Structure formats: structure tokens, C-alpha cells
Amino acid sequence: MLRIEFEDAKNWLDLLDAIRDIVEEAVFTATQEGLSLRAMDSARVAMIDLKLPVVYFPDFKIEEEKVSFAISVADMVKSLKGIKKGYRLVLELKENILRLEFIGKGRHAFEFPLLDISPESIPSLKLNFEAHVKIETDIIGNAIKNIEKFSDYIRFKATSDRLVLHGKSEKGRASSEFLRDELISLDVIKECEASYSTEYLMNILGRSELSEVTSIEFGNRMPLKATYTLAGEGEVSYYLAPRTETELE
Amino acid sequence: MLRIEFEDAKNWLDLLDAIRDIVEEAVFTATQEGLSLRAMDSARVAMIDLKLPVVYFPDFKIEEEKVSFAISVADMVKSLKGIKKGYRLVLELKENILRLEFIGKGRHAFEFPLLDISPESIPSLKLNFEAHVKIETDIIGNAIKNIEKFSDYIRFKATSDRLVLHGKSEKGRASSEFLRDELISLDVIKECEASYSTEYLMNILGRSELSEVTSIEFGNRMPLKATYTLAGEGEVSYYLAPRTETELE
Amino acid sequence: MLRIEFEDAKNWLDLLDAIRDIVEEAVFTATQEGLSLRAMDSARVAMIDLKLPVVYFPDFKIEEEKVSFAISVADMVKSLKGIKKGYRLVLELKENILRLEFIGKGRHAFEFPLLDISPESIPSLKLNFEAHVKIETDIIGNAIKNIEKFSDYIRFKATSDRLVLHGKSEKGRASSEFLRDELISLDVIKECEASYSTEYLMNILGRSELSEVTSIEFGNRMPLKATYTLAGEGEVSYYLAPRTETELE
Known part of the structure; x- marks a missing residue:
């Protein structure tokens, strides 16, 4: 029951x-x-x-x-x-x-x-992320939507004082840069960058109906983790694999 | 003139x-x-x-x-x-x-x-409905829209204390139930039920631009009548034939 | 630079x-x-x-x-x-x-x-318009949108006391009439009328994001000029050629 x-x-x-x-x-x-x-x-x-x-x-x-x-x-x-x-x-x-x-x-x-599907056993991920960012959900969502028109992949880069998103294609280039004081928090253990699929980022980021704030974590050659903290101690996390070099044409 | x-x-x-x-x-x-x-x-x-x-x-x-x-x-x-x-x-x-x-x-x-069409002589219907319901137009409109995703026909059932709408298909079942005090009024002369085409109900019910309140009348094997009272003694009524057994697959 | x-x-x-x-x-x-x-x-x-x-x-x-x-x-x-x-x-x-x-x-x-296109030399037009009208951008925009359903061309006519727009087709006729005091200003040097493509008018008129007021100028067999005055002395003008008789079927 x-x-x-x-x-x-x-x-x-x-x-x-x-x-x-x-x-x-x-x-x-x-x-x-x-x-x-x-x-x-x-x-x-x-x-x-x-x-x-x-x-x-x-x-x-x-x-x-x-x-x-x-x-x-x-x-x-x-x-x-x-x-x-x-x-x-x-x-x-x-x-x-x-x-x-x-x-x-x-x-x-x-x-x-009900469907007749068995639960898949997916091990939980323990990752030591190199960059921890908190940002307004709408702000990061709009940045992704803007760069989406230019590129299938978006490069995330964190340095001690800023977060930069970047994409390019034959249509041109697009980037969004956020200084520390434009973010809710920025904690960079090690300067890092990695690229992620724009299509997936569009689904994962910008979900302001879940929470006004998004925690984003990533690192060199690491997945990106986006976490929405819900009222009542609930939580939705997404993990997104980085683009690997072999995917590059 | x-x-x-x-x-x-x-x-x-x-x-x-x-x-x-x-x-x-x-x-x-x-x-x-x-x-x-x-x-x-x-x-x-x-x-x-x-x-x-x-x-x-x-x-x-x-x-x-x-x-x-x-x-x-x-x-x-x-x-x-x-x-x-x-x-x-x-x-x-x-x-x-x-x-x-x-x-x-x-x-x-x-x-x-102007079109060259003659008025069709449609006799007015005199029906002794078994159930008389008054309900907020938006509320009944939304109920129909919800059940619409599940079923091509919606069964209306009135008992002395409630109105129930019900639909089902291989997709599942949907129902909406309104107790007497959730309705503006409920007057059931005889317990009754009948099914009506969802597609037509979608056109007929929920027209809040005509009136905030809809009067619904129906009965066993009887048409459903929906009436919107306009300002200035105007009136729009719809009649919708019940689903007959022979239509059932 | x-x-x-x-x-x-x-x-x-x-x-x-x-x-x-x-x-x-x-x-x-x-x-x-x-x-x-x-x-x-x-x-x-x-x-x-x-x-x-x-x-x-x-x-x-x-x-x-x-x-x-x-x-x-x-x-x-x-x-x-x-x-x-x-x-x-x-x-x-x-x-x-x-x-x-x-x-x-x-x-x-x-x-x-950047594209590799050379600037085209388009001489500026000096026209002595016969009618000068100022009208709210939304009002003229809606009038065009309404007549658009009826006609591919809209006839503009200005007399000393009014502006009339008119279109017709086998679907029926549509017209919009504005008296002097329904306009911001009306200055008619000579009674005049001319027809313009509805499709182009739809693009040119009604751009309230540019300005709440549109200046419209036209004349017999003359182009129509629509001007939006921007803040800071900026200006957007459109010129639209009149329908010539030879275009008439």
C-alpha cells in the first residue's frame, strides 16, 4: 500500500x-x-x-x-x-x-x-568537482538559450573570479560571462573547463519552476551537475557527461 | 429594413x-x-x-x-x-x-x-430532464478538458448529492466528481446517467465568455442541454444527443 | 574603429x-x-x-x-x-x-x-505629398489588419476632414474611416487617393515598438511614406510604391 x-x-x-x-x-x-x-x-x-x-x-x-x-x-x-x-x-x-x-x-x-519495467540499478556518482557555482536559474537559463542559436556544444570555464560560457559555429560566436559578484556564489578549487551538449543543457538548466537558484558543479573532463533544491528538503539533480575529444570532428 | x-x-x-x-x-x-x-x-x-x-x-x-x-x-x-x-x-x-x-x-x-440558404424548420425540444445542475463555467470546462485526454465519450451521472463525470480508454480512466455544495445548484428528480461525445462537449461547455455560470440538464437516454444566460435576457442553449447503445463497439 | x-x-x-x-x-x-x-x-x-x-x-x-x-x-x-x-x-x-x-x-x-556586400546607392526621395496625417500607431495598425482579411490592396483616401481606408474582394468589403478629431493631425493640401499593397502595409504600419505615433504621407499616384520618430532624434521612414493601373487585372 x-x-x-x-x-x-x-x-x-x-x-x-x-x-x-x-x-x-x-x-x-x-x-x-x-x-x-x-x-x-x-x-x-x-x-x-x-x-x-x-x-x-x-x-x-x-x-x-x-x-x-x-x-x-x-x-x-x-x-x-x-x-x-x-x-x-x-x-x-x-x-x-x-x-x-x-x-x-x-x-x-x-x-x-503501470508499466512492466524493472528498476535499473544506477550507481550513485561520487565526484570531486573543481568548480561550484550558484546562480539565478533564469539567468543561466537565458544564457544557454542565447548561445544555443550559435553552437551545439557550450564550453563552461571557471576561474577564481568568474564563470564563462562559450559557443561557436560558422554562424558566429556567443559567450556569457559572470563575475563573482553577479553570481550567488563561486567556489573554484581549480581552474577548469569542459564542454557539454547544448541540447541537454537546454533541458537541464533554466527550470525556474523547480527553484529560483541552481547549483552548478563541474570540472576538467568531468560531468556537469545541476541541482535544484526544493521546499521540504526535496532535491532534483541532473548529471550531464562532458563532450569527449573523440567526439570532435 | x-x-x-x-x-x-x-x-x-x-x-x-x-x-x-x-x-x-x-x-x-x-x-x-x-x-x-x-x-x-x-x-x-x-x-x-x-x-x-x-x-x-x-x-x-x-x-x-x-x-x-x-x-x-x-x-x-x-x-x-x-x-x-x-x-x-x-x-x-x-x-x-x-x-x-x-x-x-x-x-x-x-x-x-448574404448566402442563399433557407431557414431550416427545427422544432423546439420539450424535454423533462431528470437532472438540473448549475456549475461555474470554468470548472465544468476544465473537467471536460481533463477527461478529453482519456476518452471519446464522457458519462454524466447525477445522484441526489453529486454530479460525476467519467471517461475511460486503454490510456486509463479519468473522472470528476462534484458534491452538491461544490455546485451552484443541484436538483435531481431521478438518478440518471448518459454518455455524450467529448468532442462536442469541448465545443459546448466552458464558454466563460458567454456566462460565468452554466446550467446543465440531462437524463437517462436524454440529450444534454447546456444554457448560458446572457445579460439583457439573452440566452444561448446547446442540445447534445446522448450516445446510443448501438454506437458502442 | x-x-x-x-x-x-x-x-x-x-x-x-x-x-x-x-x-x-x-x-x-x-x-x-x-x-x-x-x-x-x-x-x-x-x-x-x-x-x-x-x-x-x-x-x-x-x-x-x-x-x-x-x-x-x-x-x-x-x-x-x-x-x-x-x-x-x-x-x-x-x-x-x-x-x-x-x-x-x-x-x-x-x-x-560581416557580409561582402557593397552599399547600394539609393537616391533620397523628394516628394511633395498631398496629404499629411498623424495617427496613433496601434489604431492604424489595427485598421490595416482588419482590412487585410478582405483585400490584397488598400485604398487610402484623404479629404479635408477625414482619412478613409478601403479594401474589397469577393469576400466582401472593409473600410475604416477617421475624422479629423480622431487623428492627431490631418493636413490635406489636395484631396487624393492611392492604393498600396496590404502585405507591405502590414510590415510598415502598426510598429508601436518604434513609436506610439505614425506620420503618414501620400498623394495621387504617389508613394506612401510612414515615419516613426524615435527618442534622441532618431527616425525610421518607410516608402511604399502605389499600385499602378497596369497592375490591375
């Missing part, structure tokens, strides 16, 4: 959206600790790591020690895109069905078939 | 829009009583019944006892969709032309050719 | 947009007087004449007497369409590159390749 309550149904919809940009189908795991999900995209370039501890939820009931359930996130996003603001949400697992009930003016229930 | 004035041109545009979702071409009838229209869609599944009594209009001049005129509502909606708010409207019938003049900053006149 | 500063980067983007609707590629000329551009569309039906005197700019540095540079306006508009409000802009010419730096939260730089 699993029954989870979200204070604001909008949060669940935003999380689905954040997951859907990485995977179409996903396996959630509920334990006495809370609800979590870890999934890699089909190209194995990006990973999403979602953690919603019990305190995140107004109500969290689980009888088993551990329950996993798989759903088509893409279908669910499509089916629920008309939901307006102002609803609580109760999510309930029933045999081969996930039932969502939106409670506000009226009770609006939706039942989705 | 027919010359009709609308205080707010926007009202005429909203009515055209409401008609256009049922029929592309329509025959209006003006008498000493006012302006009216009754039309069925080509599949004979839905009907719209528009009544604008003389008091609805700041000015209503007709010389004949009765005048009918047919226009392409679809063309008129397309041609006038750029009209901004803040205009009065004078509608005038001239030989084979309908002339609309929008008066505000400047006078903007449009002349549309 | 050319280095120009715009107080609000949005102004440059709006100007690019205004140019792009006439030509895809354009040659700008900078002198000690300021920045200017004159370009005709490929069909030689419309011309844009942009003049930004030195006082328009917070900072304007040029070493040479005259510098011309050509860019793909269409590409630049596409590349910069994500830029948000609230940036200053520094435009700098470097060898075969035009560099734009948007300065606000962070510094966002974009480098565009």
Missing part, C-alpha cells in the same frame, strides 16, 4: 516535466525514507536523480519496506497538461494502476496503467 | 464563435421579438438555440414582421478576429449584404455577402 | 526587426553624423530609411570618416530573439566581425560575420 499526498499538485506536474525531458518512462521507488527516482537517458549522456524525503509530503503512507512502480512519464504529462493551479494531489498505488486524485473544486481522478 | 445595435461588439463576436463551433453557415431570424437562430450541426448530433430579445439591444429597428438572413459564420469569425475591444457595433441588412460597423476610435465597416 | 552604445538593447532589436521586414541583408553606414541605412526590398516596392544621429547614442566612437558594414539582419534577429529586457548594448566593428555585447546581469557577447 502506497499513498502519498502533495500539498500543491503543481509540484508533481513540474517534477514529471523535469523527468520527461530525460526519460519517457521511469521507475519510481518508495521506501520508508520517501520517494526517489534515478534514470539515465537512452543515449547514456544525462541522468536525473530525484529525492523527495518523507518530510516533503504532508502525508506519506507506505506499508511495504520498498515499492517500485513504473509509469510512462510522457503520457502522464500529456494527459495532465490541462490541470489548473490550486489543487492538492493524492497519489495512490493500486495493483497495476497509479491513481492520481486532484482535490480542489471537485475531485478529479486519473488512473494510469 | 433591419438595423441592430450591440453595446459591446465583443458580444456579437463571442456569439459568432459559439455558433461557428456547431455550424459553418447559419440563418438568423429577426422579428419584432428580437433576433434568433436555431441550427443543427451536419451530423445532427448537436443543436444551438440563440435568443436575443429586443431588450438585449440598445437599439433594434425592424420594418418587416420577419426577416431571415444567412451568413457564413466561419468566414465572418475569420474576417473579424482582429477586432479589438472597446467598440459599439451596428449591424445592418442591405439587399444582399450584411453590413457591420464597429464604432469607437474611427468607424470600421465590413460588408459580407 | 567603430564602437556604438545603445542605452537599451531592446531598441536595436526593434530596429533590426523593422529592417528585416524589408530586407534580409543590409548595409549600415556610420559617419561622424551617426548611423544610417537605406535599403529597398528585392521587388523594389518598399524602401526603409533609418537615421540615428550621434545624439541618439550614449556613446558613439568612429575613427574613420565613413565606415560601411553589411550583416544578415534575418540571421541576427533569429540569433538574438531570446534576449530579455534590461540590457545595455555595445556594438563594435572588428575586422570582418560585428560584435554585440549585452551588458546587464553578466556580459553576453555575440559575434557575427
Whole structure:
């Protein structure tokens, strides 16, 4: 038996959206600790790591020690895109069905078939990042969107006093530079730079519906990690593999 | 001679829009009583019944006892969709032309050719509905939009204390339930249920530009009637045939 | 060396947009007087004449007497369409590159390749217009948009007390009439009328991002001139050739 309550149904919809940009189908795991999900995209370039501890939820009931359930996130996003603001949400697992009930003016229930997918075991990453940046989510999101018009890859470079993003192609060059005092924080253990796929960055950065602040960590030849801290100790992290030299034409 | 004035041109545009979702071409009838229209869609599944009594209009001049005129509502909606708010409207019938003049900053006149269509005689429906519901237009509109993603037909069910809408398909199930005190009013003479086409419901319900409140009436094996009461004693009603068993696959 | 500063980067983007609707590629000329551009569309039906005197700019540095540079306006508009409000802009010419730096939260730089196009010598037009009209940009823009649904050409007619726009086709007729006191000013030296392409008028009129007021001048068998006066003595003028009788089917 699993029954989870979200204070604001909008949060669940935003999380689905954040997951859907990485995977179409996903396996959630509920334990006495809370609800979590870890999934890699089909190209194995990006990973999403979602953690919603019990305190995140107004109500969290689980009888088993551990329950996993798989759903088509893409279908669910499509089916629920008309939901307006102002609803609580109760999510309930029933045999081969996930039932969502939106409670506000009226009770609006939706039942989705569970998928027959086993949870993939993805080891957690322990990385000693060389650069730690906190920046307003909108600001970094816009910078990515601007450079996107110029380049398929964006080079991130951190020095002791600034973060620089850079892209180029035959269309021209684009760059965005942020000095320390234009960032919320900048902590550079070692000057570093690495390139990441613009297409993935577009999905990962700029998600201001999750949090107004984004923590970005990266390093030489290391993945980029973007973390959104949610209310109630929840957290969404993305990992994005760096572009390797062999990919260069 | 027919010359009709609308205080707010926007009202005429909203009515055209409401008609256009049922029929592309329509025959209006003006008498000493006012302006009216009754039309069925080509599949004979839905009907719209528009009544604008003389008091609805700041000015209503007709010389004949009765005048009918047919226009392409679809063309008129397309041609006038750029009209901004803040205009009065004078509608005038001239030989084979309908002339609309929008008066505000400047006078903007449009002349549309009349169509050569005779008014169809559609008898008025006298139905003893078993359930009478009043609900906020946005609320029922959103419920339909949500269930639409799941099902081509929506089952309406009224019991003494609630209204329930329900749809299902291989994608899953969706339902919306409204208790008596979540409705403006609920009057159920006899417990009843019937299914209606989602596609038509999408056109008929949720028209908050007509009225903030929708009256919905239906019954076992009966059509659904949705009524919007306009300012000035005007009224737009829709009738929608129930799904018959033979339609079931 | 050319280095120009715009107080609000949005102004440059709006100007690019205004140019792009006439030509895809354009040659700008900078002198000690300021920045200017004159370009005709490929069909030689419309011309844009942009003049930004030195006082328009917070900072304007040029070493040479005259510098011309050509860019793909269409590409630049596409590349910069994500830029948000609230940036200053520094435009700098470097060898075969035009560099734009948007300065606000962070510094966002974009480098565009210059095109190898020579400035076309377009003589300036001296026309003795018969009608001079000033009208709110939104009002004339909406009138054009409304008549556009009816006709490929719009007839402008000015008499001593009014401006009338008129279009017709098999779809019907549309007209907009403005009396003297609905206009900002009306000065008619001689009653006159002429027809202009609706498609071009749609691009030329209604550009309220340039100015809230549009000056329109025309005459019998004469081009129409539309002028937007910018802050800082800048000016954007469009010229549009009249429809000639031989074009009539």
C-alpha cells in the first residue's frame, strides 16, 4: 500500500516535466525514507536523480519496506497538461494502476496503467568537482538559450573570479560571462573547463519552476551537475557527461 | 429594413464563435421579438438555440414582421478576429449584404455577402430532464478538458448529492466528481446517467465568455442541454444527443 | 574603429526587426553624423530609411570618416530573439566581425560575420505629398489588419476632414474611416487617393515598438511614406510604391 499526498499538485506536474525531458518512462521507488527516482537517458549522456524525503509530503503512507512502480512519464504529462493551479494531489498505488486524485473544486481522478519495467540499478556518482557555482536559474537559463542559436556544444570555464560560457559555429560566436559578484556564489578549487551538449543543457538548466537558484558543479573532463533544491528538503539533480575529444570532428 | 445595435461588439463576436463551433453557415431570424437562430450541426448530433430579445439591444429597428438572413459564420469569425475591444457595433441588412460597423476610435465597416440558404424548420425540444445542475463555467470546462485526454465519450451521472463525470480508454480512466455544495445548484428528480461525445462537449461547455455560470440538464437516454444566460435576457442553449447503445463497439 | 552604445538593447532589436521586414541583408553606414541605412526590398516596392544621429547614442566612437558594414539582419534577429529586457548594448566593428555585447546581469557577447556586400546607392526621395496625417500607431495598425482579411490592396483616401481606408474582394468589403478629431493631425493640401499593397502595409504600419505615433504621407499616384520618430532624434521612414493601373487585372 502506497499513498502519498502533495500539498500543491503543481509540484508533481513540474517534477514529471523535469523527468520527461530525460526519460519517457521511469521507475519510481518508495521506501520508508520517501520517494526517489534515478534514470539515465537512452543515449547514456544525462541522468536525473530525484529525492523527495518523507518530510516533503504532508502525508506519506507506505506499508511495504520498498515499492517500485513504473509509469510512462510522457503520457502522464500529456494527459495532465490541462490541470489548473490550486489543487492538492493524492497519489495512490493500486495493483497495476497509479491513481492520481486532484482535490480542489471537485475531485478529479486519473488512473494510469503501470508499466512492466524493472528498476535499473544506477550507481550513485561520487565526484570531486573543481568548480561550484550558484546562480539565478533564469539567468543561466537565458544564457544557454542565447548561445544555443550559435553552437551545439557550450564550453563552461571557471576561474577564481568568474564563470564563462562559450559557443561557436560558422554562424558566429556567443559567450556569457559572470563575475563573482553577479553570481550567488563561486567556489573554484581549480581552474577548469569542459564542454557539454547544448541540447541537454537546454533541458537541464533554466527550470525556474523547480527553484529560483541552481547549483552548478563541474570540472576538467568531468560531468556537469545541476541541482535544484526544493521546499521540504526535496532535491532534483541532473548529471550531464562532458563532450569527449573523440567526439570532435 | 433591419438595423441592430450591440453595446459591446465583443458580444456579437463571442456569439459568432459559439455558433461557428456547431455550424459553418447559419440563418438568423429577426422579428419584432428580437433576433434568433436555431441550427443543427451536419451530423445532427448537436443543436444551438440563440435568443436575443429586443431588450438585449440598445437599439433594434425592424420594418418587416420577419426577416431571415444567412451568413457564413466561419468566414465572418475569420474576417473579424482582429477586432479589438472597446467598440459599439451596428449591424445592418442591405439587399444582399450584411453590413457591420464597429464604432469607437474611427468607424470600421465590413460588408459580407448574404448566402442563399433557407431557414431550416427545427422544432423546439420539450424535454423533462431528470437532472438540473448549475456549475461555474470554468470548472465544468476544465473537467471536460481533463477527461478529453482519456476518452471519446464522457458519462454524466447525477445522484441526489453529486454530479460525476467519467471517461475511460486503454490510456486509463479519468473522472470528476462534484458534491452538491461544490455546485451552484443541484436538483435531481431521478438518478440518471448518459454518455455524450467529448468532442462536442469541448465545443459546448466552458464558454466563460458567454456566462460565468452554466446550467446543465440531462437524463437517462436524454440529450444534454447546456444554457448560458446572457445579460439583457439573452440566452444561448446547446442540445447534445446522448450516445446510443448501438454506437458502442 | 567603430564602437556604438545603445542605452537599451531592446531598441536595436526593434530596429533590426523593422529592417528585416524589408530586407534580409543590409548595409549600415556610420559617419561622424551617426548611423544610417537605406535599403529597398528585392521587388523594389518598399524602401526603409533609418537615421540615428550621434545624439541618439550614449556613446558613439568612429575613427574613420565613413565606415560601411553589411550583416544578415534575418540571421541576427533569429540569433538574438531570446534576449530579455534590461540590457545595455555595445556594438563594435572588428575586422570582418560585428560584435554585440549585452551588458546587464553578466556580459553576453555575440559575434557575427560581416557580409561582402557593397552599399547600394539609393537616391533620397523628394516628394511633395498631398496629404499629411498623424495617427496613433496601434489604431492604424489595427485598421490595416482588419482590412487585410478582405483585400490584397488598400485604398487610402484623404479629404479635408477625414482619412478613409478601403479594401474589397469577393469576400466582401472593409473600410475604416477617421475624422479629423480622431487623428492627431490631418493636413490635406489636395484631396487624393492611392492604393498600396496590404502585405507591405502590414510590415510598415502598426510598429508601436518604434513609436506610439505614425506620420503618414501620400498623394495621387504617389508613394506612401510612414515615419516613426524615435527618442534622441532618431527616425525610421518607410516608402511604399502605389499600385499602378497596369497592375490591375
